[in-house]
Amino acid sequence: MTNTTELVVKQILDTWYSRVQAADSVFNKLTDEQLQLEVAPGRNRVIYILGHLVAVHDRMMQLLNLGEPMYPELDEIFLKNPDKSKPEMPTAAELKLYWKTVNSTLAGHFSNLKTEDWFLKHNSVSTEDFAKEPHRNRLNIIITRTNHMSYHLGQLALLK
Amino acid sequence: MTNTTELVVKQILDTWYSRVQAADSVFNKLTDEQLQLEVAPGRNRVIYILGHLVAVHDRMMQLLNLGEPMYPELDEIFLKNPDKSKPEMPTAAELKLYWKTVNSTLAGHFSNLKTEDWFLKHNSVSTEDFAKEPHRNRLNIIITRTNHMSYHLGQLALLK
Numbered sequence: 001m002t003n004t005t006e007l008v009v010k011q012i013l014d015t016w017y018s019r020v021q022a023a024d025s026v027f028n029k030l031t032d033e034q035l036q037l038e039v040a041p042g043r044n045r046v047i048y049i050l051g052h053l054v055a056v057h058d059r060m061m062q063l064l065n066l067g068e069p070m071y072p073e074l075d076e077i078f079l080k081n082p083d084k085s086k087p088e089m090p091t092a093a094e095l096k097l098y099w100k101t102v103n104s105t106l107a108g109h110f111s112n113l114k115t116e117d118w119f120l121k122h123n124s125v126s127t128e129d130f131a132k133e134p135h136r137n138r139l140n141i142i143i144t145r146t147n148h149m150s151y152h153l154g155q156l157a158l159l160k
Numbered sequence: 161m162t163n164t165t166e167l168v169v170k171q172i173l174d175t176w177y178s179r180v181q182a183a184d185s186v187f188n189k190l191t192d193e194q195l196q197l198e199v200a201p202g203r204n205r206v207i208y209i210l211g212h213l214v215a216v217h218d219r220m221m222q223l224l225n226l227g228e229p230m231y232p233e234l235d236e237i238f239l240k241n242p243d244k245s246k247p248e249m250p251t252a253a254e255l256k257l258y259w260k261t262v263n264s265t266l267a268g269h270f271s272n273l274k275t276e277d278w279f280l281k282h283n284s285v286s287t288e289d290f291a292k293e294p295h296r297n298r299l300n301i302i303i304t305r306t307n308h309m310s311y312h313l314g315q316l317a318l319l320k
Contacts, residue, residue, distance in 0.1 A: 002164075002165060004162075004165045004276075004279055005162060005165045005168065007279070007294060007295060007297075008165065008168050008169070008299060011295045011299065011300055011303060012168075012172075012303065014295065015303050015304070039200065039318065040199065040200035040318040041201065043318050116164075119167070134167055135167060135170065135171045139168060143171060143172065143175050144175070146307060147175065147179065147306060147307055147310040148310070150307040150308070150310040150311045151310045151311065151314035152314055153311055153314070154310070154311035154312055154313070154314035154315045155314045155315060155317075155318065158199065158200040158203050158315065160202075
């Protein structure tokens with residue numbers, strides 16, 4: 001790996017961490033009551049977006065071949081069903097803890113990866129397809145999931 | 161430049177183009193009346209977000225050392241002032257045309273850049289600082305501005 005490859009992998013990871021930090025500070029400053037607010041009338045509540053982000057980040061574990069998901073029970077609530085359809089949701093305090101845990105666990109794994117490891121295929125592409133589409137590597141998961149956080153951060157910014 | 165560097169630069173640009181396309185399809189499907197709607201009560205109107213994205217992308221021209229901005233008059237309306245403070249705004253049809261023009265002009269410039277050109281410094285960092293902070297390159301502008309589009313796309317998704 002050359003210096004430029006190392007540099008650009010670091011830039012992509014730095015952007016990931018900066019968005020995690022931005023979301024952290026949004027969630028930290030909100031009370032449990034504020035987490036029940038909708039970002040716009042009839043739209044997702046903040047607590048749903050929090051749980052959704054936890055579930056998406058938790059799924060990255062397996063997708064990046066780094067281990068098993070820690071909170072697979074969240075998929076049903078926050079990925080497969082829309083907000084307000086499943087009342088049996090973890091509490092705000094639990095979700096805030098899961099959010100911290102999943103991101104710090106990912107960070108621990110990321111710190112052990114070498115630059116070249118980021119160019120290995122992720123787990124939702126076959127070896128055959130990856131040979132033709134080398135961009136379907138682990139790094140692409142970070143790029144798309146960083147943009148996914150930005151997408152929801154834009155919505156959270158609408159809270160008054 | 162190695163194959164991996166070329167690959168990752170392409171991945172970053174592909175993500176940029178995919179977000180431009182996503183924003184295109186949002187703006188194209190909205191009528192001029194819908195462009196006057198606020199994304200949430202008391203928040204920015206869609207037309208303001210459109211003009212804001214045009215102004216931010218237009219500024220990239222100079223920031224990336226690719227030429228002069230085409231619509232510098234938009235800065236005052238869409239960057240320096242909040243929505244609804246400057247009534248003398250271009251029409252929705254004009255802004256839609258500017259949006260197409262600025263993005264296709266950028267795409268034309270991008271297609272002429274070699275992989276190594278993306279690692280040159282951008283125009284808001286000094287040569288001295290860039291020597292210490294090589295991540296402040298042109299590529300970083302693309303990464304941050306792609307996330308900026310995702311941020312506003314999240315808000316536009318709240319329209320009913």
